[in-house]
Amino acid sequence: MKLLLDKAHIEGIRYYDVWKKNGGYQSVEKALKMSPEEIVEEVKKSGLRGRGGAGFPTGLKWSFIAKPEGVPRHLVCNADESEPGTFKDRYLMEFLPHLFIEGMIISSYALGSNTSYIYIRGEYSWIPDILEQAIAEAKAAGYLGKNILGSGFDCEIYVHRGAGAYICGEETALIESLEGKRGNPRIKPPFPAVQGAWMRPTVVNNVETIATVSPIIMLGGEEYGKIGVGKSTGTKLISACGNINKPGVYEIPFDLSVEDFIYGDEWCGGIPKGKKLKACIPGGSSVPILPANLLLKTAKGETRLMNYESLSDGGFQTGTMLGSGGFIVLDEDQCVVKHTYTLARFYRHESCGQCSPCREGTGWMEKILYKIEKGQGKLSDIDLLWDIQRRIEGNTICPLGDAAAWPVAAAIRHFRDEFEWHVLNPEESQVRNYGIAHYADPLEVVA
Numbered sequence: 001m002k003l004l005l006d007k008a009h010i011e012g013i014r015y016y017d018v019w020k021k022n023g024g025y026q027s028v029e030k031a032l033k034m035s036p037e038e039i040v041e042e043v044k045k046s047g048l049r050g051r052g053g054a055g056f057p058t059g060l061k062w063s064f065i066a067k068p069e070g071v072p073r074h075l076v077c078n079a080d081e082s083e084p085g086t087f088k089d090r091y092l093m094e095f096l097p098h099l100f101i102e103g104m105i106i107s108s109y110a111l112g113s114n115t116s117y118i119y120i121r122g123e124y125s126w127i128p129d130i131l132e133q134a135i136a137e138a139k140a141a142g143y144l145g146k147n148i149l150g151s152g153f154d155c156e157i158y159v160h161r162g163a164g165a166y167i168c169g170e171e172t173a174l175i176e177s178l179e180g181k182r183g184n185p186r187i188k189p190p191f192p193a194v195q196g197a198w199m200r201p202t203v204v205n206n207v208e209t210i211a212t213v214s215p216i217i218m219l220g221g222e223e224y225g226k227i228g229v230g231k232s233t234g235t236k237l238i239s240a241c242g243n244i245n246k247p248g249v250y251e252i253p254f255d256l257s258v259e260d261f262i263y264g265d266e267w268c269g270g271i272p273k274g275k276k277l278k279a280c281i282p283g284g285s286s287v288p289i290l291p292a293n294l295l296l297k298t299a300k301g302e303t304r305l306m307n308y309e310s311l312s313d314g315g316f317q318t319g320t321m322l323g324s325g326g327f328i329v330l331d332e333d334q335c336v337v338k339h340t341y342t343l344a345r346f347y348r349h350e351s352c353g354q355c356s357p358c359r360e361g362t363g364w365m366e367k368i369l370y371k372i373e374k375g376q377g378k379l380s381d382i383d384l385l386w387d388i389q390r391r392i393e394g395n396t397i398c399p400l401g402d403a404a405a406w407p408v409a410a411a412i413r414h415f416r417d418e419f420e421w422h423v424l425n426p427e428e429s430q431v432r433n434y435g436i437a438h439y440a441d442p443l444e445v446v447a
């Protein structure tokens with residue numbers, strides 16, 4: 001069942017006329033006849049969980065927004081999408097902008113936001129034009145601006161271009177950047193729902209979360225909540241990449257098995273050249289990597305499904321997370337140490353530098369991983385690496401520190417023998433090339 005991408009195949013669906021002809025803006029018309037509280041209630045009933053990564057219940061988040069007398073409130077959509085392996089929001093904004101704008105209007109109405117923002121990553125340089133055109137079309141048709149459809153509700157949506165920093169996807173850093181400052185995360189509390197953009201009550205939601213509000217209104221929260229498995233309700237967009245035959249964006253049902261998703265013709269279509277599956281990172285680069293045996297079956301021997309509960313079954317010892325749905329597949333030829341190094345390099349580069357465990361720890365992890373991968377490490381370096389990641393996790397202002405620590409911890413936990421191989425086979429280690437892009441020597445860079 002497709003709830004988000006059902007119209008994606010229609011030619012010209014990006015444009016207002018085609019969108020409207022195919023049932024567009026009915027959800028806005030329906031929503032504006034309801035009260036804002038009723039909409040929040042429908043979203044609560046739907047069981048929708050935020051699609052930005054943490055999976056926090058959206059209706060509950062909306063109910064936290066403070067309503068001080070005379071103070072404006074804001075909806076800010078997080079379209080930063082910088083998590084490596086994640087590109088599903090891009091698909092929604094590029095091909096179904098009116099679905100997303102419908103969600104923005106309804107969510108703004110539910111939250112009482114008369115001025116809402118879409119904060120989009122700088123690298124998506126062509127998408128703001130698409131969104132601004134959709135906003136202009138919606139406004140010309142009376143779905144934005146003053147007194148929308150005679151409801152008395154006024155709303156403007158502005159697109160704000162980021163400059164290209166992963167940390168600006170963290171909601172408080174995003175708010176700082178939106179305010180025109182350097183994107184440094186804030187210490188919480190106060191949470192954005194109380195003091196967010198310009199210290200006003202603010203809700204930050206992911207693009208897919210907001211786009212999903214439109215089908216929820218059309219179906220009704222209760223009906224939407226019946227789709228899916230347990231607390232994983234509705235459907236989910238997955239961006240699949242790596243060693244698979246058919247990379248792309250898929251809308252999956254939550255009862256789909258990981259095995260069917262990787263090998264099914266309807267989905268990723270298997271691994272090129274019939275190679276064996278080595279491992280996978282199912283929820284974007286920050287979530288723990290799982291080796292094939294634990295990916296396809298849980299530690300209890302149950303079939304692993306593509307949903308929040310099943311992927312996290314076993315905790316971080318033997319499980320992982322659905323995260324942002326950035327599904328990265330590694331075949332038997334890939335080197336986990338090199339892969340982990342590449343990620344560590346990314347997190348070191350993206351750390352904002354405010355807290356020392358993250359600022360220093362990410363740099364140390366990068367250097368040690370580089371040494372090990374190049375065959376210049378010692379066995380004690382593996383324990384040192386383990387120790388460093390432990391000291392980062394949970395000791396920082398924002399979760400970027402955790403995001404940097406988890407991939408390293410999971411790689412050592414599940415592939416320690418591969419780390420040891422690099423230490424014990426220095427010569428072979430130096431000549432092995434798995435075709436991953438050339439990278440600079442961090443020791444030279446630092447020197």
Ligand SMILES: Cc1cc2nc3c(=O)[nH]c(=O)nc-3n(C[C@H](O)[C@H](O)[C@H](O)COP(=O)(O)O)c2cc1C
Pocket residue numbers: 049050051052053054055056058061078079080081082083166167168169170171172204205206207209210398399400403
């Ligand atoms: C370093 C970092 C980067 C993040 N990047 C994104 C992002 O690109 N998009 C996103 O929606 N959420 C991102 N998040 C999560 C947001 O802070 C926030 O939880 C999310 O936008 C809330 O939306 P949701 O409730 O709809 O999931 C990031 C978090 C961290 C710590």
Ligand code: SF4
Pocket residue numbers: 167184185350351352353354355356358359396397398399400401
């Ligand atoms: S954890 Fe890292 S990115 Fe987050 S505030 Fe601290 S230094 Fe900055």
